[in-house]
Amino acid sequence: xxxxISVLVENKFGVLSRVSGLFSGRGYNIESxxxxxxxxxxxxxxxxxxxxxxxxxxxxxKQLNKLIDVIKVTDYMEVDHVEREMVLIKVAPRKxxxxxxxxxxxxxxxxxxxxxxxxxxxxxTGNEDKITAFIELIKPFGIKEFVRTGKVxxxxxxxxxx
Amino acid sequence: xxxxxxxxxxxxxxREGVKHIFGYPGGVVxxxxxxxxxxxxxxLILTRHEQGAVHAADGYARASGKxxxxxxxxxxxxxxxxxxxxxxxxDSIPMxxxxxxxxxxxxxxxxxxxxDIVGITRPCTKHNYLVKDIKDLARVIREAFHIASTGRPGPxxxxxxxxxxxxxxxxxxxxxxxxxxxxxTYQGNKYMINQAAQMIAHAKKPVIMAGGGVVSSGAWKELxxxxxxxxxxxTMTLMGLGGFPGTHKLSLGMLGMHGTxxxxxxxxxxxxxxxxGVRFDDRxxxxxxxxxxxxxxxxxxxxxxxxxxxxxxxxxxxGDVKNVLKDLLKxxxxxxxxxxxxxxxxxxxxxESWKRERPLSYQPVENVIKPEFVVEKIYEVTKGEAxxxxxxxxxxxxxxxxxxYDYPRRWLSSGGLGTMGYGFPAAIGAQFACPDKVxxxxxxxxxxxxxxxxxxTAVIHKLPVKVAILNNGYLGMVRQWQELFFRxxxxxxxxxxxxxxxxxxxxxxxxxxxRATKPSEVEPVIRxxxxxxxxxxxxxxxxxxxxxxxxxxxAGAAIDEMIFEEMEEKKEKKLKAVK
Numbered sequence: 001x002x003x004x005i006s007v008l009v010e011n012k013f014g015v016l017s018r019v020s021g022l023f024s025g026r027g028y029n030i031e032s033x034x035x036x037x038x039x040x041x042x043x044x045x046x047x048x049x050x051x052x053x054x055x056x057x058x059x060x061x062k063q064l065n066k067l068i069d070v071i072k073v074t075d076y077m078e079v080d081h082v083e084r085e086m087v088l089i090k091v092a093p094r095k096x097x098x099x100x101x102x103x104x105x106x107x108x109x110x111x112x113x114x115x116x117x118x119x120x121x122x123x124x125t126g127n128e129d130k131i132t133a134f135i136e137l138i139k140p141f142g143i144k145e146f147v148r149t150g151k152v153x154x155x156x157x158x159x160x161x162x
Numbered sequence: 163x164x165x166x167x168x169x170x171x172x173x174x175x176x177r178e179g180v181k182h183i184f185g186y187p188g189g190v191v192x193x194x195x196x197x198x199x200x201x202x203x204x205x206l207i208l209t210r211h212e213q214g215a216v217h218a219a220d221g222y223a224r225a226s227g228k229x230x231x232x233x234x235x236x237x238x239x240x241x242x243x244x245x246x247x248x249x250x251x252x253d254s255i256p257m258x259x260x261x262x263x264x265x266x267x268x269x270x271x272x273x274x275x276x277x278d279i280v281g282i283t284r285p286c287t288k289h290n291y292l293v294k295d296i297k298d299l300a301r302v303i304r305e306a307f308h309i310a311s312t313g314r315p316g317p318x319x320x321x322x323x324x325x326x327x328x329x330x331x332x333x334x335x336x337x338x339x340x341x342x343x344x345x346x347t348y349q350g351n352k353y354m355i356n357q358a359a360q361m362i363a364h365a366k367k368p369v370i371m372a373g374g375g376v377v378s379s380g381a382w383k384e385l386x387x388x389x390x391x392x393x394x395x396x397t398m399t400l401m402g403l404g405g406f407p408g409t410h411k412l413s414l415g416m417l418g419m420h421g422t423x424x425x426x427x428x429x430x431x432x433x434x435x436x437x438x439g440v441r442f443d444d445r446x447x448x449x450x451x452x453x454x455x456x457x458x459x460x461x462x463x464x465x466x467x468x469x470x471x472x473x474x475x476x477x478x479x480x481g482d483v484k485n486v487l488k489d490l491l492k493x494x495x496x497x498x499x500x501x502x503x504x505x506x507x508x509x510x511x512x513x514e515s516w517k518r519e520r521p522l523s524y525q526p527v528e529n530v531i532k533p534e535f536v537v538e539k540i541y542e543v544t545k546g547e548a549x550x551x552x553x554x555x556x557x558x559x560x561x562x563x564x565x566x567y568d569y570p571r572r573w574l575s576s577g578g579l580g581t582m583g584y585g586f587p588a589a590i591g592a593q594f595a596c597p598d599k600v601x602x603x604x605x606x607x608x609x610x611x612x613x614x615x616x617x618x619t620a621v622i623h624k625l626p627v628k629v630a631i632l633n634n635g636y637l638g639m640v641r642q643w644q645e646l647f648f649r650x651x652x653x654x655x656x657x658x659x660x661x662x663x664x665x666x667x668x669x670x671x672x673x674x675x676x677r678a679t680k681p682s683e684v685e686p687v688i689r690x691x692x693x694x695x696x697x698x699x700x701x702x703x704x705x706x707x708x709x710x711x712x713x714x715x716x717a718g719a720a721i722d723e724m725i726f727e728e729m730e731e732k733k734e735k736k737l738k739a740v741k
Binding site: 009010014017018021022025055058059062063065066067068069070071 | 280281284285288289292309341342343344465466467470471
């Protein structure tokens with residue numbers, strides 16, 4: 001099962017390597033990881049996407065909690081939440097296809113953030129399904145490269161635990 | 163008042179109650195050593211290797227229950243501590259290690275004697291620090307001692323750049339510790355504890371499995387009371403020895419790979435396993451899916467990660483073992499009308515018959531010293547009151563089997579990491595912690611050579627530590643596996659041809675060396691060693707090299723699939739007949 005885990009940590013040097021080292025040292029997998037400061041500059045949030053059966057994920061969250069610099073761990077599998085990811089895609093469509101690429105971008109509420117003589121760079125934000133769908137649609141036009149931010153997630157307000 | 167970093171360090175240690183530091187000097191810790199030079203309250207014990215220093219601090223901590231402290235220099239000094247730190251980490255031993263570091267401005271430049279020790283020890287410490295600003299020093303030391311000694315204990319490393327210990331600042335002792343990410347659970351959940359009492363009341367064939375957590379939380383009194391109240395037999399893991407009296411009629415001795423027949427059999431037939439401060443290590447469980455197949459598992463541990471890591475838990479209680487046992491006792495006593503004795507009598511009878519069926523034993527041979535016999539004699543002569551340290555391998559298993567530990571903190575053995583070379587420096591640390599107790603290191607001829615240089619430390623400090631070398635000329639445990647599972651191909655396990663004369667080695671260092679080559683010499687030699695009060699003694703016991711540790715559960719087997727000595731003998735006879 002795929003889990004999105006949010007880890008509130010002390011904003012100190014070395015914390016990222018404690019967290020990533022925990023995963024590598026125990027043979028857990030990190031699919032994506034994003035880190036950023038929170039409203040309180042002394043803390044950061046790491047959003048980690050990982051896979052494993054229930055026992056593995058239970059161990060992961062417990063082991064994370066055990067780290068001294070970890071303040072709080074939330075497994076979003078158990079919480080109603082919103083998640084988003086951003087991706088920057090550089091496409092190089094044939095001249096005839098350029099309009100269609102623009103239209104698709106429009107439909108997906110993406111933006112062109114850079115355009116070159118033969119390329120567009122598209123910014124697209126959304127949940128995983130949307131991003132996957134867009135990439136699949138745009139693939140035939142010739143993707144040169146893309147980069148993803150990794151997921152971030154936040155709990156919905158006013159909704160109890162699942 | 164302004165103080166130097168080194169002075170702050172020493173002052174903080176005093177406030178933490180430190181009396182002994184085990185260490186080794188070097189370039190970047192000179193300021194600290196210079197400050198220690200005039201200090202009257204803290205004694206630095208110079209070991210002959212940094213690994214020895216950390217193991218000594220570990221032995222000190224295990225014997226006393228206090229935090230062990232080591233101090234080393236940067237680079238190789240720091241990397242030499244890694245084995246000792248990993249050892250303490252696996253066995254949850256409270257320890258603070260101070261390592262020197264190159265000046266902050268040079269960090270990352272591959273400076274002379276630079277090593278990223280914080281990076282290297284990250285996975286084998288409970289927590290570690292690099293102090294970059296002298297203003298953080300006092301706070302970090304305070305936090306380190308707190309983290310090391312609370313919750314599930316463990317080692318903490320503090321890396322001290324030279325400019326931090328050389329610099330100076332206003333000294334402020336942080337009264338309060340604020341660690342928002344560190345809140346161990348000490349009290350068990352009341353509902354769970356009541357459930358646990360019910361489980362115990364309903365069980366017909368319960369077994370308590372006591373581990374290192376019983377010792378580290380100081381819960382032996384509560385454990386004994388619970389076992390006696392509810393009539394539950396107790397088996398111990400290697401780390402749990404001494405947590406319950408080994409001579410008690412409810413004691414099953416150790417379980418697991420070299421556990422007793424009756425302990426393993428009881429566990430496999432139990433309907434309830436009460437794991438107390440245990441992490442269900444693979445050496446204990448054998449094949450996990452065949453472990454205690456008919457039992458419900460009740461697990462009590464302060465560390466939530468220990469629960470459901472290796473073995474299912476039907477009822478977990480997270481909390482300090484001592485607190486949980488206190489509450490559990492109360493809950494069990496409230497179960498009025500419970501006729502514990504009547505319910506348990508048939509189970510306890512069954513266990514008695516298993517004890518009679520296959521007690522721990524060995525075959526004495528005329529004129530050959532059996533290693534088990536040596537351990538038995540040490541037990542007799544010391545009246546079971548000594549602190550026993552061990553190395554790793556056969557010496558460790560025989561010491562676990564044939565010495566009965568009635569008291570906690572008298573059994574010091576490298577459980578999780580299995581570190582050869584641990585026992586002798588640990589014995590030195592233990593002797594510092596308990597100057598009035600008899601301290602033995604039961605060693606092999608292989609292990610003792612891994613930290614033999616600490617003889618100098620023991621001689622200088624006039625420590626009457628006794629090292630009983632069960633000298634079989636082999637890396638015995640590995641040889642045993644080669645004999646049983648690798649067709650007697652003794653690849654690189656023979657040591658005798660290169661072994662020194664241990665008596666002469668001892669004498670060369672100014673210690674005493676004694677030797678026994680016949681069974682009749684064993685006891686006199688031990689008694690002789692007991693008379694020596696101001697020097698370490700090496701006791702070289704030339705033992706039967708063929709002797710193996712039994713019972714034995716082969717790796718990957720269920721713990722009731724044991725091999726016994728006579729099964730091996732039969733096999734050998736058969737083989738000879740075929741030849």
